[in-house]
Amino acid sequence: MSATIPVSVSGSRPLSNDLWQQYKHFWKPLSVPAKTLLLKEGEVSRKAYFIDQGSLRIWFNSQGKDVSFQFFFEGEGVSSFESFFKSLPSHFNIETLEPSRLYYLHKDDYEQMVAEAPIIKDVILEAAIDRMANYTQHFLSAIKDTPQERYRKLLEERPHILQRVPLQYIASYLGITAVSLSRIRNKMQ
Amino acid sequence: MSATIPVSVSGSRPLSNDLWQQYKHFWKPLSVPAKTLLLKEGEVSRKAYFIDQGSLRIWFNSQGKDVSFQFFFEGEGVSSFESFFKSLPSHFNIETLEPSRLYYLHKDDYEQMVAEAPIIKDVILEAAIDRMANYTQHFLSAIKDTPQERYRKLLEERPHILQRVPLQYIASYLGITAVSLSRIRNKMQ
DNA sequence: TATATTTCTTTACAATTGTTAAGTGGCAGG
DNA sequence: CCTGCCACTTAACAATTGTAAAGAAATATA
Numbered sequence: 001m002s003a004t005i006p007v008s009v010s011g012s013r014p015l016s017n018d019l020w021q022q023y024k025h026f027w028k029p030l031s032v033p034a035k036t037l038l039l040k041e042g043e044v045s046r047k048a049y050f051i052d053q054g055s056l057r058i059w060f061n062s063q064g065k066d067v068s069f070q071f072f073f074e075g076e077g078v079s080s081f082e083s084f085f086k087s088l089p090s091h092f093n094i095e096t097l098e099p100s101r102l103y104y105l106h107k108d109d110y111e112q113m114v115a116e117a118p119i120i121k122d123v124i125l126e127a128a129i130d131r132m133a134n135y136t137q138h139f140l141s142a143i144k145d146t147p148q149e150r151y152r153k154l155l156e157e158r159p160h161i162l163q164r165v166p167l168q169y170i171a172s173y174l175g176i177t178a179v180s181l182s183r184i185r186n187k188m189q
Numbered sequence: 190m191s192a193t194i195p196v197s198v199s200g201s202r203p204l205s206n207d208l209w210q211q212y213k214h215f216w217k218p219l220s221v222p223a224k225t226l227l228l229k230e231g232e233v234s235r236k237a238y239f240i241d242q243g244s245l246r247i248w249f250n251s252q253g254k255d256v257s258f259q260f261f262f263e264g265e266g267v268s269s270f271e272s273f274f275k276s277l278p279s280h281f282n283i284e285t286l287e288p289s290r291l292y293y294l295h296k297d298d299y300e301q302m303v304a305e306a307p308i309i310k311d312v313i314l315e316a317a318i319d320r321m322a323n324y325t326q327h328f329l330s331a332i333k334d335t336p337q338e339r340y341r342k343l344l345e346e347r348p349h350i351l352q353r354v355p356l357q358y359i360a361s362y363l364g365i366t367a368v369s370l371s372r373i374r375n376k377m378q
Numbered sequence: 379t380a381t382a383t384t385t386c387t388t389t390a391c392a393a394t395t396g397t398t399a400a401g402t403g404g405c406a407g408g
Numbered sequence: 409c410c411t412g413c414c415a416c417t418t419a420a421c422a423a424t425t426g427t428a429a430a431g432a433a434a435t436a437t438a
Contacts, residue, residue, distance in 0.1 A: 062333045069329065082322045086315075091325075121310060126275075128317040133271045135324040136280075140258065142331035142363030144251045146396095147425085167386065174334030180425055182387050293400085356416065369395055371417050385434070394425070399414090402417070 023113050023120075027103040032096055039094040047104040052078050054100025055164055058092045061174075065188070068169040073163055080142060083129060084110075085124075113160035148174045148184050212302050212309075215290040221285055228283040233271035236293045240265050242321055243289025247281045248361075257358040260286070262348055268319060273299075274313075285352060335363045336374050 027050060031044070032038070039045050041060055056072045058080070069092060072078045083109065085091035105113075114120050141150055151174055152162060161170065173183040216239060221227070228234050232251055238245070245261045247269070258281060261267045273296065274277035303309050330339055340363055343350060350359065360370040 062329075065333075067333050068327070069325075069332075072287070082318055082325075087320055088244060108221055117309075121314060125310060125314045128314060128321060129271055131322045132317060132324060135321060135328055136258075136271075139324055139328040139331060140249070140251075140256070142328060143258075144254075144256050144363070166384095173332070178386070178424060179388085179427080183425085184386080262410080355414095366396060367416075368397080368418085372395085379436100381436100381438080383434100383436070386413100387431080388429105390428095391421100392425105392427080394423105394429070396423075397421085398419100400417105400419080402412100402415105404413105404415080406413085 023117070026109040026113060027105050030104055030113045031100045032101070032102065033099050034096055036095065036096045036100075037093060038102075039080055039083075039090055039092070041091065041093050042089050043083075044087050045090050046107045048077060048079035048084055048107075048110070049094070050103040050105075051078065052101040052103060054102070055097040056094060056100065057165070057169060058094050059169075060092045066169075066172065068165075069175070070175040071165055071169075073160065073164070081128065097169075142175060147174055147180065148188075149182050150174050152188070153182065173176050202333065211305070213341065215298040215302060215372045216294050219242055219291045221291065222288050223285055225285045225289075226282060228269055228272075228279055228281070229313075230280065232272075232283050233276050233312050234269045234279050235296045237266060237268035237273055237296075237299070238283070239292040239294075240267065241290040243291070244286040245283060245289065246286050246354070246358060247283055248358075255358075257354075257362040260354055260355070260358075260362070262349065283371070285322070286358075289328060309344050331364060335376075336363055336369065340348050340367065340370065 004139055005142075007079055038047070038049060038056070051074050053074055056078050058070045058078070059068045059071075061067070077084055078094060080090040080092050080094065084181075087107075112125075113119055138175050141153065145153070151170075154170070154174070167185075168178045171178040174181065176184075197293065218241075219238075225240060227236070227245070239280050240261055240263050242263055243266050244263075247258045247261075247267070249256055249258060257360070269278055269279040276296075279356065282363060303313075330342065334342070343363070355369060356374075357367045360367040367372075
């Protein structure tokens with residue numbers, strides 16, 4: 001495994017530690033082509049993923065429209081947090097953007113892991129709080145910034161996204177149409 | 190105390206249980222007038238609040254503009270989650286909208302509580318995941334719905350907000366100006 | 379390489395929103 | 409009762425965005 005298994009299971013930065021190393025054998029390798037659906041809207045998530053190579057996106061269907069919600073790359077963990085931890089139907093689809101080499105943790109193995117080492121829950125709680133802070137920032141940006149500002153911030157803070165994610169997905173992520181994003185890009189020369 | 194101390198400490202529905210009842214003496218009563226600042230942007234939160242009577246809002250300053258982020262009412266817990274649990278400077282202000290009767294839990298007492306009953310962390314984790322699901326829905330609505338639709342949903346799902354929160358605050362919460370909200374309201378007769 | 383398919387850009391027009399400023403109504407304090 | 413303050417509405421105009429359709433560019437597939 002070239003990247004380190006992260007503490008987070010839903011998109012936070014990777015954060016290795018002894019505890020996690022101890023249980024990394026629970027993570028199983030998986031290689032999939034682009035556009036592979038790893039989790040389908042409405043299904044209960046039984047797996048948390050870690051990206052060794054490639055990229056994923058989380059999206060959902062809104063009145064026939066494909067709306068991207070978040071993008072993930074090497075070294076990041078991905079899951080439908082609420083679905084995985086609470087065994088509820090997922091509101092989202094999880095799909096590969098590129099051919100990807102992944103590791104996944106099955107819910108049964110996760111259960112065994114926390115049964116053996118309950119302290120792992122602290123790690124999960126911290127990850128959940130981090131995730132929440134992240135979503136909060138997303139939401140705040142959506143209500144306080146214009147689409148131009150959101151695009152400019154994305155360009156500054158996560159330029160790699162622009163190089164690896166189709167613009168139509170980025171447009172829906174910014175809450176605008178592909179046409180409007182194209183105009184914004186044109187205006188910024 | 191007329192309302193039950195909730196499991197959540199950041200806005201989820203109240204959810205009493207034996208465990209929580211056992212520690213409810215840690216919560217101290219506090220009565221404050223309207224527009225009282227309970228937590229200031231940049232400060233580290235040392236208290237989590239529970240609303241017995243009245244209402245609160247979380248807001249922040251964005252380039253001189255007052256942007257409301259969330260509203261809370263009787264029976265709800267309120268805190269700057271990340272600030273309280275991770276002792277980081279808060280990104281938000283917490284302020285009363287109306288004269289309010291509150292209960293608060295000091296961070297020191299919270300520490301003692303989880304030291305005595307570590308299982309309370311499970312409850313916190315669940316609350317955190319609930320919060321996250323909530324923020325997620327907020328964000329999704331912000332990128333997929335028009336301001337009209339968001340206003341219509343607010344009217345349907347949380348009509349009490351319209352009756353107790355000034356429209357200017359609701360406008361910023363919806364990501365639009367007070368003028369635009371007024372037009373939308375007018376258009377919907 | 380050639381062709382097909384997908385992605386992105388451009389255009390024109392309608393609809394929505396922001397901005398600024400003026401006007402209306404309610405409410406509290408003197 | 410009056411005055412001032414605050415919240416909300418309305419108006420006019422500029423700017424932005426959505427929609428639909430056509431065209432250009434890039435990518436995939438044979």
